[in-house]
Amino acid sequence: KQEVTQIPAALSVPEGENLVLNCSFTDSAIYNLQWFRQDPGKGLTSLLLIQSSQREQTSGRLNASLDKSSGRSTLYIAASQPGDSATYLCAPHGSYGGATNKLIFGTGTLLAVQP
Amino acid sequence: DTGVSQNPRHKITKRGQNVTFRCDPISEHNRLYWYRQTLGQGPEFLTYFQNEAQLEKSRLLSDRFSAERPKGSFSTLEIQRTEQGDSAMYLCASSFTQGPEAFFGQGTRLTVV
Numbered sequence: 001k002q003e004v005t006q007i008p009a010a011l012s013v014p015e016g017e018n019l020v021l022n023c024s025f026t027d028s029a030i031y032n033l034q035w036f037r038q039d040p041g042k043g044l045t046s047l048l049l050i051q052s053s054q055r056e057q058t059s060g061r062l063n064a065s066l067d068k069s070s071g072r073s074t075l076y077i078a079a080s081q082p083g084d085s086a087t088y089l090c091a092p093h094g095s096y097g098g099a100t101n102k103l104i105f106g107t108g109t110l111l112a113v114q115p
Numbered sequence: 116d117t118g119v120s121q122n123p124r125h126k127i128t129k130r131g132q133n134v135t136f137r138c139d140p141i142s143e144h145n146r147l148y149w150y151r152q153t154l155g156q157g158p159e160f161l162t163y164f165q166n167e168a169q170l171e172k173s174r175l176l177s178d179r180f181s182a183e184r185p186k187g188s189f190s191t192l193e194i195q196r197t198e199q200g201d202s203a204m205y206l207c208a209s210s211f212t213q214g215p216e217a218f219f220g221q222g223t224r225l226t227v228v
Contacts, residue, residue, distance in 0.1 A: 004157070032215045043121075043206055044158070044219040051215065089157055093215055100171050102148060103208075103217060105157030 002027040004106035006090060012112040013080055021075040021109045023090035028068050030092040031101055035064050035075050037086040038108070044089065048075070080113045087111070119220035121207050127226045128197055135193045136223045140209030147190050148217065149182060150206040151175065158206055164190060165212070197227045 003026045013019055023033075032051045036044040048057045048064040050073070056065040061078040073090055087110050091103035120139040128134050140147050145166050150158035161180070163171045166187035176182075179197075184190040194201055208219045 034215075034217060036219070041224070043119075043221040044208075046216060046218060049216045091157075091217075093217075100146070100163045100165070101215065102160050102163060102171070103158075104160070107155065107157050 002030075002092065002094060002104040004090060004092065004104055006088075006106040006109050008109060009107065010110040010112075012114060014114050015080060015082060017080050017113075018076070018078050019080055019111075021077070021088050021090075021111070023073040023075070023106060025071045025073075025090075025092045025104075027092075027094060028071050030068060030094040032093040033064075033066050033073050034091050034093065034103065035062075035073075036089045036091065038089060039086050047088075077111075080111075082113045082115045085111055085113050119207055119209055119218050121205075121220035121223050123223060124221060125224045125226075127228060130199060130227055131196055133193065133195045134197060134225065135191055136205055136225075138190045138192070138207030138209075138220060140189070140207070141218055143211070144209035144218075145187065145212055146210045147184055148208040148210075149190070149192050150208065150219075152204040152206060152222070153202075161192075194225075197225075199227045201225060202227045 007022045035047040050057045050066040063076040087108040089108040147164040149161040152158040164184040179195045204222045206222045208217045210217045
């Protein structure tokens with residue numbers, strides 16, 4: 001059974017700091033890994049998808065890395081802004097003994113960026 | 116294309132009533148997922164459709180829950196005889212078979228009173 005852990009559970013930083021969010025997963029037989037952000041009471045917004053053949057992916061101030069063998073992914077946010085405040089979720093894609101490629105989520109990291 | 120659309124956004128219902136939610140995926144996405152999210156937790160997988168076929172259901176999906184995707188387009192999730200424990204955010208996602216990135220809707224917030 002895939003279990004996903006995200007550390008830290010919550011993080012508060014001043015504006016402008018660079019920060020790293022960590023994600024670990026127990027089953028390394030994954031296809032891809034996707035990072036999302038979720039604003040309070042809203043749905044999930046896809047940030048980055050790292051395919052299994054890739055080791056990292058970048059979009060703007062965001063960079064995500066993936067190490068399947070060790071079951072770890074990190075999301076790096078450069079020069080944080082108050083608008084980055086949200087919950088960040090990682091989700092490895094896998095079949096996990098089922099019929100399809102589905103996402104399993106951790107509980108997320110709640111980020112607050114102080115102006 | 117406006118992304119994945121879910122309706123209604125909010126639903127308050129009395130315990131024991133039936134409710135139905137709708138999801139319109141991104142057009143031409145043949146994969147459709149339903150997830151449930153309770154406060155402070157990550158989303159949990161409920162069920163999956165490839166086109167009109169429901170190929171997988173989680174053990175979380177009790178007999179009171181049913182999902183359909185007629186004609187492989189929009190999908191509905193019905194909960195019969197709602198219980199307070201059904202209160203949650205219900206999220207829908209879609210993707211291509213050939214492209215793994217999943218896109219989520221804004222969710223339907225269900226409150227059972």
